[in-house]
Amino acid sequence: MRVNSKLLIGLGLLLILGYFLQDIVFNDNDYFLRLRKARQEKNAGFRRAANSPLDQKQRDGFDSLRYFAPDRAYRVEAQLERFAKQDTVLMPLTDGKADKYLRWGRAAFEVNQQPQQLTLFLKADGQDSTLFIPFTDKTNGFSSYGGGRYLDAALPGKDSKEIELDFNQAYNPFCAYNNGYACPVPPADNRLAVEIRAGEQDFHDHAEHE
Secondary structure, eight states, rough: OOOHHHHHHHHHHHHHHHHHHHHHHHHHHHHHHHHHHHHHHHHHHHHHHOOOOOOOHHTTOOOOOOOOOOOOGGGEEEEEEEOSSSOEEEEEEETEEEEEEEEEEEEEEEEEEEOOOOOEEETTTSSSSSSEEEEEETTBBTTTTTEEEEEEEOOOOOTEEEEHHHHGGGGGGGTOTTTOOOOBBBOOBBBBBOOOOSOOOOSSSSSOOO
């Protein structure tokens, strides 16, 4: 019996495509499970007195933090620019004081086909191993905390040209839960002109539990 070579090629391509799609699905499922676990662990930490930003009354009535549903569209590979001169800047705090940070670099990316960019900061004391990215967006004051949110990112390798920004992991400053904290205020150059419907929502808003 003669076998049609084009048919064999077509079947082979389908198998390759199937493995590729399966890998994407499994990777996404693994990512969503890890994200869900991290959120559950954060909830558990907020219920405990040690290191929780919530006071006793808040903890007594605390159920869980609120989040936007995970969305892979907000997990972006941004183009990375390292600043040749990393100036030390004073980032204002909500209590009128300031903390020293290095303007480490810039990340350029797209959200909903609109170009965006964020300045990346590193604590000037040299104690942090992650970049600090305070930002505001069009959800602030509506579905997310009015003062903006924060994002952390691992320091890229020496020759890296890209950096992953995962807005599903955007989180609120402690000021969102308790006025007794002093928190960095996102700078003007990190004000995004789009909605970032990912990460943590406002503490007092009724939103989808994750």
